[in-house]
Amino acid sequence: IKLLLMSGNTSGSGGSSGGCSLSDYDVLCEIGTGSYGTCAKIRRKRDGLILVWKELSYVTMTEAEKRYLCSEVNLLKSLSHPNIVKYVDRIHDRATGKVYIIMEYCDGGDxxxxxxxxxxxxxxxxxxxxxxxxxxxxxxxxxxxxxxxxxxxxxxxxxxxxxxxxxxxxxxxxxxxxxxxxxxxxxxxxxxxxxxxxxxxxxxxxxxxxxxxxxxxxxxxxxxxxxxxxxxxxxxxxxxxxxxxxxxxxxxxxxxxxxxxxxxxxxxxxxxxxxxxxxxxxxxxxxxxxxxxxxxxxxxxxxGSLQSWADSLAKRESAVRRASAQLESARLDLKARQRSLSELEARLAARERALIDVERKLANGQAQLRFEQLRLAESAAVQRLDAATSTEPTISNGRPTCDRCSSCQQLPQFTTPDTPPPESVALSAPSATSFSAVSVGLPPPVVALNGRQRRSGASSTPTNSRKVQPDEQQSAAVRRPPIPAPRRSVLRDQANQLYC
Missing domain, CATH: 1.10.510.10 (Transferase(Phosphotransferase) domain 1)
Incomplete structure (x- = not known):
């Protein structure tokens, strides 16, 4: 503490290196408590400058704390930097055993x-x-x-x-x-x-x-x-x-x-x-x-000397140049990436247009395929409808035949008993719109011979049976029941569905 007292003039009421005293300042308010004292906001009377002082009492301090106090005062006097709180003055009050360290006021808080x-x-x-x-x-x-x-x-x-x-x-x-x-x-x-x-x-x-x-x-x-x-x-x-x-x-x-x-x-x-x-x-x-x-x-x-400051400035300049070079390199890299990104976007756009064209062609092909399928289905339905509505087959040479079906020729020949059939047999003639037995899958036609009904294609032949002559076959009439109306309606609906 002797170093502190010897560094400036002191008096019983207070003193400082500049001759200031406590009466030269007005205490405005208390700011807070620091490491080893209380801080207060003050105003200097001669110019109204707002400052702050730290009130430190060394009466109850140990020797180590007194050394810390001297260290703080000496440091504040020796350090001069815009980013360090500026030391203004100090006041030593011997009557109260307190030291007031006056510093600049930072109104922005901490x-x-x-x-x-x-x-x-x-x-x-x-x-x-x-x-x-x-x-x-x-x-x-x-x-x-x-x-x-x-x-x-x-x-x-x-x-x-x-x-x-x-x-x-x-x-x-x-x-x-x-x-x-x-x-x-x-x-x-x-x-x-x-x-x-x-x-x-x-x-x-x-x-x-x-x-x-x-x-x-x-x-x-x-x-x-x-x-x-x-x-x-x-x-x-x-x-x-x-x-x-x-x-x-x-x-x-x-x-x-x-x-x-x-x-x-x-x-x-x-x-x-x-x-x-x-x-x-x-x-x-x-x-x-x-x-x-x-x-x-x-x-x-x-x-330090001016040479050290020159060296420090040279280091800063070199650092700035390095930073500028890095920024320029980053800028060029960014431009290259932007160009590559633009090229990639162009390629993606071209691929997207090509994909749209392929999808359009595929859709057109599918539409044409569906149209062809419908056309073929319509043609098949018309053919089947025409086959269903064809005229009834006639018996020729012992075989039922029709104009549009060649499979009728494969039916077996009719055989009749020895008794010749009558000249004319009254049979119910089929309508013009009836379906043939072969085309619709009906049973073989029934032939009236000698008062008995025998289905064509029968395998059993009596001992005294004889082969029907061609003139008899021409005179014989085939008796076949007509297709029922409900069956015709069902076939017509199926034809219409196939056509649709």
């Missing part, structure tokens, strides 16, 4: 409030906004991790509550109360401090760690911005430490790009050597558009 607001609305944060905030946070960490000279700074309490937003929505990193200055590049910090949900596996194991612990915390902040919740949650600190050491977490939602998911996975690697550095993160194409807008680092003697 990331924790933004995350809670989106979680209540059940709406994810846009990915471009996440990339902008992660880029600005990486630039702030580069200002801390840059080993210009022999100094490097670890924040060690990186979380959404310590990432503040100004009126334009730009991110500013604050609350360096737990930061630790590494005196040389080979030194390690091993103090167990920080918020458990954002602590790295090496912190949980209480082992040595370097700047890669802040990269782990940055990955958790990125995960919480995407998923609106931390990746590792448990009721007990032992279970939380186990989950952090395993490094197993659910992947971010599918609405985010693979690049953002890869960044989160790389930052949350369990092995510190597998995590990227801040410079590696800033080389990603998604961060390059935001790395030069409103986030340029200020040049100061403590930041």
């Amino acid at each position: 990331l924790l409030k933004r995350i809670r607001a989106h979680r209540e609305k059940k709406k994810y944060i846009p990915e471009q906004q996440i990339w902008k905030w992660l880029t600005q946070l990486s630039l702030a960490l580069r200002c801390c991790h840059c080993r210009q000279g022999v100094k490097a700074v670890l924040h060690r309490d990186l979380k959404p509550a310590n990432c503040f937003l100004d009126s334009d929505g730009n991110l500013k990193l604050g609350d360096f109360g737990l930061a630790r200055v590494l005196r040389h590049s080979g030194s390690f910090a091993s103090t167990f401090v920080g918020t458990p949900y954002y602590m790295s596996p090496e912190q949980m194991q209480k082992s040595a760690y370097t700047e890669k612990s802040d990269i782990w915390s940055l990955g958790i902040v990125a995960y919480e911005l995407a998923c609106l919740r931390p990746p590792f949650v448990a009721d007990k600190q032992r279970d939380l430490a186990t989950r952090i050491r395993r490094g197993e977490f659910e992947p971010p939602p599918d609405c985010y790009s693979p690049a953002l998911r890869a960044l989160i996975a790389d930052c949350l690697a369990v092995t510190p050597e597998h995590r990227p550095s801040v410079e590696d993160l800033l080389q990603r194409p998604e961060m390059i558009p935001y790395s030069g807008s409103g986030a340029e680092e200020s040049i100061s003697p403590e930041r």
Whole structure:
């Protein structure tokens, strides 16, 4: 605490390096509580500038806490970056044993409030906004991790509550109360401090760690911005430490790009050597558009020589050229894919037209086939109808014959008994429209011979029977019953159906 007191003028009522006192400010309201003190919104009387101060009491502090207090004040004075909360002044009140650290006021709140607001609305944060905030946070960490000279700074309490937003929505990193200055590049910090949900596996194991612990915390902040919740949650600190050491977490939602998911996975690697550095993160194409807008680092003697800045700018230019080349290659690839897609669409359209022509021809062929089948069926029906309505057969040479049926000639000859038949037998003559016995499948005609009826084709022949002479056959009349009317009606209906 002596270093703090010797760094500026002090008095009983209050003092600062610029000669300010508590009476030069009006307290407007209390904002919240930080790591080691209370934050209040104030207004400077001489120009009305809105600021914020952190009220820290060192009366009850241990020696370690006093060292942390001195570390925060010295860090705020040495760090100058647009994405780090700006240090304005300090006031030491010896009467009350309190120190007031005055900083710029970020009226946009912090990331924790933004995350809670989106979680209540059940709406994810846009990915471009996440990339902008992660880029600005990486630039702030580069200002801390840059080993210009022999100094490097670890924040060690990186979380959404310590990432503040100004009126334009730009991110500013604050609350360096737990930061630790590494005196040389080979030194390690091993103090167990920080918020458990954002602590790295090496912190949980209480082992040595370097700047890669802040990269782990940055990955958790990125995960919480995407998923609106931390990746590792448990009721007990032992279970939380186990989950952090395993490094197993659910992947971010599918609405985010693979690049953002890869960044989160790389930052949350369990092995510190597998995590990227801040410079590696800033080389990603998604961060390059935001790395030069409103986030340029200020040049100061403590930041290094002009040659180092020239080298840094040269690296950025080379990164921009590589990104431009990648974009041009992607654009050409996209054009080639579009051309191939257009050619494929044209081929598909041609095949579709050919298929339509084939289907049309097939339909025409089927229609012609059906028409031919109907025509053949109609012709067959007409022929059968004509055969059914033909004249009755006559007996010639002992065989019933007709004009349109040659099968009648195959019927057996009629035989008669020895007694000759009468000259004329009165038989019921068939009508002109009757069907023949052969064509309709009726029994053979009955011939009246000598007063007895014998069917044609009988196999039994009496001993005294004789063969009917041709003149007798011509005089003999065939007696055959006419086709019944119902049978004619059925045959006519079948003919009409065949015709249809």
